[in-house]
Amino acid sequence: MKIGFIGLGNMGAPMAENLAKAGHEVTGFDTMTKPDTLPMAGSAAEAAKDKDVVITMLPNGAILQSVADEVLPVMSKGALLLDCSTVDVDTARAVADQASAQGLLSADAPVSGGIGGASGGTLTFMAGGSDAAFEKAAPLFEIMGQKAVHCGPSGNGQAAKVCNNMILGVTMIATCEAFALADKLGLDRARMFDVVSTSSGYSWSMNAYCPAPGIGPQSPADNDYQPGFAADLMLKDLRLSQQAATSADADTPMGQHATDLYAEFVEREDGAGKDFSAMLPRFVSRRRS
Numbered sequence: 001m002k003i004g005f006i007g008l009g010n011m012g013a014p015m016a017e018n019l020a021k022a023g024h025e026v027t028g029f030d031t032m033t034k035p036d037t038l039p040m041a042g043s044a045a046e047a048a049k050d051k052d053v054v055i056t057m058l059p060n061g062a063i064l065q066s067v068a069d070e071v072l073p074v075m076s077k078g079a080l081l082l083d084c085s086t087v088d089v090d091t092a093r094a095v096a097d098q099a100s101a102q103g104l105l106s107a108d109a110p111v112s113g114g115i116g117g118a119s120g121g122t123l124t125f126m127a128g129g130s131d132a133a134f135e136k137a138a139p140l141f142e143i144m145g146q147k148a149v150h151c152g153p154s155g156n157g158q159a160a161k162v163c164n165n166m167i168l169g170v171t172m173i174a175t176c177e178a179f180a181l182a183d184k185l186g187l188d189r190a191r192m193f194d195v196v197s198t199s200s201g202y203s204w205s206m207n208a209y210c211p212a213p214g215i216g217p218q219s220p221a222d223n224d225y226q227p228g229f230a231a232d233l234m235l236k237d238l239r240l241s242q243q244a245a246t247s248a249d250a251d252t253p254m255g256q257h258a259t260d261l262y263a264e265f266v267e268r269e270d271g272a273g274k275d276f277s278a279m280l281p282r283f284v285s286r287r288r289s
């Protein structure tokens, strides 16, 4: 396929390179970087013109909206706009409506798996859009990822992403505060892991990404909390979950509290640039207020 790929940052560049390696004709565009691994266009519109698929991997909904305003009018009828960024559900749905009004297919397909998943082609895609859009994107999902779930109509990919990451933020905080409590009760961390990882308190945060160094499988805790998945990105996703909850009138008190704690950690403490599991040393250093 002829593919325009807009947004070649930490995630977009390796995703675009995997598509090119698999034999697709990929033209890139980014306002900041010019990777020499891909032919580059001079503008987003130029990257999008005469393509079968235009993929976006951008920082947020406002930027997605401005790129969509530029590229949708020049895309060929029947072409697909595939947005893999994590953005708010409302913008994802607005862009999909705009695409459909211009006779284009579109899907929101945010990813989980991080930079390692992007380079290794092992991302998980959660997609919202029509069956026709999902079918057109499916062979590309296979190259860039290991799994793609069609979650329903437009916006449902972003809905799945914010729900998943709200659970992740909340369970990581619960896991970290439980380890800090265990420390203060004199319970050895390895014993705590042995019990919880095989009991009803288990979770991905405990079992696969343990925030305590030297315990469980290798994780960012074993590398001085270098990300991994940065606390800043967790804060972005938690804020999107609360924006979605406000828009849908849903009561999400734990999601709100996790958002407030990550905001405090990233913006007022020393959490910026650290892995999101660095909440453990934060809790260890604190006292009950």
Ligand code: NAD
Residues within 6 Å of the ligand: 006, 007, 008, 009, 010, 011, 012, 029, 030, 031, 032, 033, 044, 057, 058, 059, 060, 063, 067, 084, 085, 086, 087, 111, 112, 113, 114, 115, 228, 229, 233, 236
């Ligand atoms: P990044 O900041 O490294 O890359 C974004 C790129 O978009 C940058 O290169 C920037 O120059 C470019 N850009 C900004 N405005 C542009 C415009 N108007 N036109 C063209 N290019 C423009 O971010 P990233 O880590 O690659 O993340 C991209 C998206 O993926 C985000 O929505 C993020 O939330 C999501 N995501 C990231 C991860 C991760 O681990 N990094 C994991 C899952 C999802």
